[in-house]
Amino acid sequence: MNHDRLQFWMLYLARFAEGFGFITLITLLPYYINVLDPSDTTILGVTIGAGLIVGLYTTGFTLAQTAAVVPLAWAGDRFDKRTVLLGILGLGAITYALFPQVDSSASFIAIRALQGIAVTGGGLMTLSLVGQLADVGTRANAIGKANAANFAASILGSISAGTLYELFGFGPIFLVIVALITVAWVGTFAFLDADETRIEGFPFADLALNRRILTLSTFRFQYAFAVTLVRTWIPIFAGVAAAQGGLAYGGFAVALTVVAEKATNMVCQPFTGRLSDGYGRALFVFFGGAAYGVVALFVPFAPGIGAAIGFPSQLTLSVPSAVAGITFPGWIPVVSEAAVPGRVDLVGDVSPAFLPLLVLSGLLGVADSFREPASMALFADEGTEEGGVASSFGIRELVWRPGSVIAPLLGGWLMYEVSMGAVFYVGGAFALTGAATFLLVLVYGHGTDALTEW
Known part of the structure; x- marks a missing residue:
């Protein structure tokens, strides 16, 4: 594998890790709502309803994303994008390591805000570097591969997160994410060349x-x-x-x-x-x-x-009944007449x-x-x-x-x-x-x- 191709693969790995962490939290959100059991809270005489608090579980993430776009994009153009990406991956690893420590809605919202910064920065820097490294004649193909890595993470993450939670709880899930991001950090540090482009001023304006x-x-x-x-x-x-x-x-x-x-x-x-x-x-x-x-x-x-x-x-997609005790979020295995005896139908009616x-x-x-x-x-x-x-x-x-x-x-x-x-x-x-x-x-x-x- 030549060096240029290796650089692309490291960026695809970083994009996969970022996507895996993002979709995992989406999948686990219902479980956090159950565990944290948000209720009405009064702050400085103002009552914040439980519904609004649950809304902040997502809105806090989105607002942090929006606020982070301009400064992170500016930093990527003004300084070394590789260095910025390494910093973002480091922030992501720290953020996901903090999630098992969540003990209140306030801490969950705060950590999700950090996650919003990490997800936005990871997406901006990986796509910017892929677009910059690729020739104009292969740029869309390279970006398509980066997006494919993100979609693969979405599919694998949404399926595996529920399974791991059912078996082990929150902790091991985030251990997997931190390990994945750490591997991406090491690969980026070891194989991605420094970005020597430096843009003075504020490119957004132009x-x-x-x-x-x-x-x-x-x-x-x-x-x-x-x-x-x-x-x-x-x-x-x-x-x-x-x-x-x-x-x-x-x-x-x-x-x-x-x-x-x-x-x-x-x-x-x-x-x-x-x-x-x-x-x-x-x-x-x-x-x-x-x-x-x-x-x-x-x-x-x-x-x-x-x-x-x-x-x-009636559709039958069955697994051995011994495996059926491991359920994914919201999956309700249904034993149907069409199913093979001793197997559980996962689709049902x-x-x-x-x-x-x-x-x-x-x-x-x-x-x-x-x-x-x-x-x-x-x-x-x-x-x-x-x-x-x-x-x-x-x-x-x-x-x-x-x-x-x-x-x-x-x-x-x-x-x-x-x-x-x-x-x-x-x-x-x-x-x-x-x-x-x-x-x-x-x-x-x-x-x-x-x-x-x-």
């Missing part, structure tokens, strides 16, 4: 007015609403009660709908990234965004599609909508795999040319924030005040209007050839 970044932002701002709505409500649609517009599936069936999107995205991104390197990044952003919107519009029709085709209402929903979720991953590496590579292209690749990714992160914060509130209102289907119609519409706006601005501001030349 890049914020960059014409290509502004054009991309017209798409990304709207697309954030689409992805947040659709990605968040796929498992909600699958799992909530029928009275609330859902399909009332068990935990494992719901998990499969989530994994389908991540798995197809993970598998496709290196390939689609390589294609966008050769055929035009802007074309793939437009096509991927539009395709995502179209697929999202079909999600509410999954029950009708399944009934029309005649898909079964599902409606005919299950397989169409699984396929649609997978297609959402395929569609997004066209968009994501191409979009990231365009931001990396502009940042590299303008001398501020970390700041370019920082702007990309900030443009996403309004949608990621507002969309869940919008989705909740649509679900209860309109219908479950309305969530996906609005999400699909955001993706389609984002793609249309991007195409119009692209052609008007940069010419008809920009779709394939970028």
Whole structure:
């Protein structure tokens, strides 16, 4: 293995470690709520409700992420990105080592804020270094591989965290994460070359007015609403009660709908990234965004599609009954008539909508795999040319924030005040209007050839 390839692999490992820690906390969040049992608290005469405290378990993380973007991106451009990444990985190891010591909601919120800084910094520095190390002709492919590592961590982390918790409790889970991050730190220190680029001043100011970044932002701002709505409500649609517009599936069936999107995205991104390197990044952003919107519009029709085709209402995915005592979060093993004697069926009764929903979720991953590496590579292209690749990714992160914060509130209102289907119609519409706006601005501001030349 040559030295350049080894550097990429170290960055992929760091991205995997960061993604593994992030998804583990998402998986364990219900357990922390049970253990910490938040209740109303009065501070300086102001009563903070238990619901708000639970909300702060996530909001504290998100606010810390938002606050960390600009200073971390600036530090990455102003100083050695490798040194900044090593510092972030060190902070991550310390942060995850602190989680077993949590004994109150306040300490959990504080440590989650530290985690938000570590996750944001890890993502910014690894993607910036991958984009900087890769040649322009291979940049999207390299970024696609980095994203695939992150998706692999999401799949493995979400499955293993619940299992380890059921067997051993919180402590050993975080020992695994700290060990993984430590290995990434050692690999980064040993094999990643120092970053000699130094950007004086404040690159955000110039890049914020960059014409290509502004054009991309017209798409990304709207697309954030689409992805947040659709990605968040796929498992909600699958799992909530029928009275609330859902399909009332068990935990494992719901998990499969989530994994389908991540798995197809993970598998496709290196390939689609390589294609966008050769055929035009802007074309793939437009096509991927539009395709995502179209697929999202079909999600509410999954029950009708399944009934029309005649898909079964009983699926069997069984494991030996001796293993079935090890359950994942929310999994309720069901012994069904279709199961093999002595084995436990992990899926059980599902409606005919299950397989169409699984396929649609997978297609959402395929569609997004066209968009994501191409979009990231365009931001990396502009940042590299303008001398501020970390700041370019920082702007990309900030443009996403309004949608990621507002969309869940919008989705909740649509679900209860309109219908479950309305969530996906609005999400699909955001993706389609984002793609249309991007195409119009692209052609008007940069010419008809920009779709394939970028």
